[in-house]
Amino acid sequence: MDPDLYRLTQATADELRARPSALKTSSEREYASKLHAYWIPYAQTNSLPIDFAAHDARAITAEELSAFIVASKLGRTRSHTRDGDQHRTRLGKPLAPITLEGVLAALRIEHRSAGLPWAGDQDRIKDLRRGYVRTASHTTISAAPLTRSHLQHLFQSKPTAATPNPSTVQARARAVAVALKIPLSHLTRLNPSSILSSDRSVIVADIGNGPTTTRCLRERVDDPVAGAACGHCHIRAWLREAPDAPYLLPREIDSLRHATRRLARRLPRAHFARDRVTVEDDHLWTRIALGLDHTAAHWMRMRAALLPMFAVGLRLDDMDGLHHTDVAFHSENVTISVAGKTEDAARPRRFTLVPEGGPMCPVAAMRNYDEWTRAYLASRTRWTPPLVGEFCSRPVDAAGAPGSRALYQATRIWLLNSGVKVTGLDARTRRTLTPHSARQGFASQAQADGFRDDDISEAMRHSRIDTTTKNYLDKPKSSTVDGLLESIAEDLR
Structure with missing residues (x-):
């Protein structure tokens, strides 16, 4: 390669690596979730450290880390799952390699933030992790995009229970x-x-x-x-x-x-x-x-969460984190002010929803949910108050109420039990509907409507277009550096 071209490429790669802020912000919540789900219950059972910021905190040893990886392989670190009704079938099963890597990444960040040595970089731990991946029989699950036909199946029917309880x-x-x-x-x-x-x-x-x-x-x-x-x-x-x-x-x-x-x-x-x-x-x-009844109330809550996500590509955390003053109802439209993981809270991103008509209209869904919760709660803090119980029709807005994981769990269970089927991809990968499917559906619909990749990436608030093309638009995976090289080579021809 030409030396000047090589230096340009290396400088670009170094610049990309020097911008970890967006990646760190987007990962903090997921890391905290994995620690809470897998490491903390295991650590409490085995008297291992949990709070690494404490003045008397100690680092996890290589032996303790190895024992945790083995326990993950044996399914002993599954205290709960996100799959609701499939909780029992998941218990005792090994963690997926990507889940284990997420837990280890979270632990590594906790150690380095506290100035503690991290044993996970030792060769024996790396060998153990590579063996974990090679011997894993876990089927990778990918969020399938919600389509309009899915939404019609979910929201056009009358929301009543088939068998009265x-x-x-x-x-x-x-x-x-x-x-x-x-x-x-x-x-x-x-x-x-x-x-x-x-x-x-x-x-x-x-x-x-x-x-x-x-x-x-x-x-x-x-x-x-x-x-x-x-x-x-x-x-x-x-x-x-x-x-x-x-x-x-x-x-x-x-x-x-x-x-x-x-x-x-x-x-x-x-x-x-x-x-x-x-x-x-x-x-x-x-x-x-x-x-x-509980079924109809839950149906209304799911519609108010998923339809705005499908309409403008919001994340589930965006919907769950809204303050009631972040949603403004106008004569016809609805404006949502979002300060998600890529925005400054002082400068939120604003989205405007317009009426579409019918039971799949996001504006009608939000208006109805707003009226329903106000009938229960004369004053409220959050726009989507958590529900008491899994399928309960009583919202609560008090200290100690369930947080975003409760909404994720409720949505995940509801989609699993909805009867919407998604065909698999291959023997090791299958698609299913998750709360993230609504955001996936927005990207797929925008692509089908002819919008450019950079416009879709901007609408989804991605800091890099690679994130959009790799994870949402089913484009061939290539790094930003590869794309830069291709464009430079094209210019030199």
């Missing part, structure tokens, strides 16, 4: 009682022969205080979530089933009263007296909140 029955009963403005105990008096129904309203001839009419909530909210919490829709569904039993059995009244009393305490505009639920000023989203 007690909480679903209670939510439906509340929706009917609030819509008809009757006590819960009067639900046992509902008689199919005394009900006149149409697509817009239901008239009950006599249930306590004469004829009662309730109109369909879908006339006020053009969204599937309204049907999931609409008393009119629930009565119509009951009539279509030609019931032989009352709408609600008498023995279920006590459990319904107890559940409704707890829920009414949370809702600022709902009140429970004896067994009657009243709503101030017939507040629409309080009515919807009373009639949402």
